[in-house]
Amino acid sequence: MQSENPNRQTGGKDSAVVPQIDIIVPTYCERDNVALLIEKIDKALAGIAWGIVFVDDNSPDGTAALAKSIGADDARVRCIRRIGRRGLAGACIEGMLASQAPFVAVMDADLQHDETLLAQMLKQLSAGKADIVVGSRYLGGEGGGMSARRVSASRFAGVVARRLLGITATDPMSGFFAMRRAVFDDVAPRLSTQGFKILADILSSVGTDVRVMELPFTFRSRMHGTSKLDSKVILDFADVLLARAVGNLVPARFPYFMIVGGSGVAVHLIVLKLSLSLFAVPFLTAHIVATMVAIASNFFLNNMLTYRDQRLSGLDMLYGLLFFYVICSIGAFSNIGVANWLYANQSSWWLAGLLGSLVGLVWNFALSSTFVWRAR
Numbered sequence: 001m002q003s004e005n006p007n008r009q010t011g012g013k014d015s016a017v018v019p020q021i022d023i024i025v026p027t028y029c030e031r032d033n034v035a036l037l038i039e040k041i042d043k044a045l046a047g048i049a050w051g052i053v054f055v056d057d058n059s060p061d062g063t064a065a066l067a068k069s070i071g072a073d074d075a076r077v078r079c080i081r082r083i084g085r086r087g088l089a090g091a092c093i094e095g096m097l098a099s100q101a102p103f104v105a106v107m108d109a110d111l112q113h114d115e116t117l118l119a120q121m122l123k124q125l126s127a128g129k130a131d132i133v134v135g136s137r138y139l140g141g142e143g144g145g146m147s148a149r150r151v152s153a154s155r156f157a158g159v160v161a162r163r164l165l166g167i168t169a170t171d172p173m174s175g176f177f178a179m180r181r182a183v184f185d186d187v188a189p190r191l192s193t194q195g196f197k198i199l200a201d202i203l204s205s206v207g208t209d210v211r212v213m214e215l216p217f218t219f220r221s222r223m224h225g226t227s228k229l230d231s232k233v234i235l236d237f238a239d240v241l242l243a244r245a246v247g248n249l250v251p252a253r254f255p256y257f258m259i260v261g262g263s264g265v266a267v268h269l270i271v272l273k274l275s276l277s278l279f280a281v282p283f284l285t286a287h288i289v290a291t292m293v294a295i296a297s298n299f300f301l302n303n304m305l306t307y308r309d310q311r312l313s314g315l316d317m318l319y320g321l322l323f324f325y326v327i328c329s330i331g332a333f334s335n336i337g338v339a340n341w342l343y344a345n346q347s348s349w350w351l352a353g354l355l356g357s358l359v360g361l362v363w364n365f366a367l368s369s370t371f372v373w374r375a376r
């Protein structure tokens with residue numbers, strides 16, 4: 001039984017070899033590739049202490065069970081079986097987080113990635129020549145086992161990545177790369193677990209001091225099983241861009257600012273109703289009073305909630321309030337201006353109103369972040 005296994009040692013701190021590099025392999029229905037991949041990696045990394053971490057999203061074909069049964073006899077092979085979660089990027093992240101090796105690599109299970117590149121990647125990393133080494137399908141020229149449509153889609157994504165994200169790698173959508181684990185640990189909290197875009201996400205998240213190197217390889221054709229991707233790459237890539245753009249442009253405070261703005265509308269209506277029915281003042285007066293009260297209420301709520309970390313008090317709070325009044329009244333003009341222009345140009349009333357309010361809101365937010373609650 002288990003105890004007869006000659007590979008199984010009896011405890012002791014030194015009884016297992018600590019890997020120099022862990023190769024993270026995300027899998028979904030890759031049963032037929034698992035054993036072959038391990039064999040190939042073993043051959044390619046002879047003399048190097050390696051580990052493999054399969055991260056399987058509970059594939060119905062039993063990939064995880066197979067990987068675990070191999071791991072039962074070979075401590076270098078491990079498998080994380082995830083339940084209730086799907087996604088390549090998240091699987092890669094989870095595998096890298098489970099690693100304790102100084103270097104980690106990510107590689108597909110389907111033998112499309114050239115395992116002989118791993119040793120070269122590790123050599124560059126351990127010699128301190130780079131912090132991230134990317135296996136590029138384009139450095140060498142042709143795209144290997146990819147359809148023409150796939151090659152152009154992938155190339156297009158590369159061009160956009162370079163322009164918008166400042167990524168210089170030729171193949172930011174590659175699923176084959178290795179890096180210093182410390183660098184990964186650093187960026188891990190900023191990565192998205194959705195989609196296929198793990199490398200592009202890492203490259204756009206790391207600081208400029210992180211050195212990226214590319215090595216060419218030929219993308220092979222898939223032997224067993226089927227691709228989970230294809231035309232979805234582009235869509236996925238648009239998603240990284242959007243996530244980054246929104247992450248950079250829309251600061252974490254904006255949602256709070258919007259909620260407070262929404263409460264301001266309620267305050268406005270209540271005060272308006274009260275002034276009209278209780279005090280019987282003329283509509284214009286009631287409207288002005290309601291606006292003033294709503295702006296003040298927004299100011300105090302923002303001071304307590306949105307900008308709680310740089311809350312104003314005392315005289316600063318009074319000046320802040322006055323400044324907020326000025327900014328909001330200019331905001332009201334831009335709101336009215338935009339709404340009017342849209343309405344005059346045949347837009348529907350609600351679209352004009354909505355966009356007008358949005359412009360006013362963004363204006364108020366931008367100016368009060370800069371002038372009222374000064375960013376540190």
Ligand code: GDD
Pocket residue numbers: 025026027028029030055056057086087088091107108109110112154173174175176196197226227228229230233
């Ligand atoms: N755990 C997990 N969960 N693994 C997954 C999932 C998932 O939801 N989807 C795919 N995988 C695994 C596959 O089993 C395979 O090992 C690897 O991720 C790549 O999936 P493929 O379906 O073979 O993708 P591909 O060959 O079409 O895409 C390749 O090129 C893309 C860019 O063009 C891969 O290298 C991608 O990583 C790369 O982004």
Ligand code: MN
Pocket residue numbers: 108110112222227
């Ligand atoms: Mn593949």
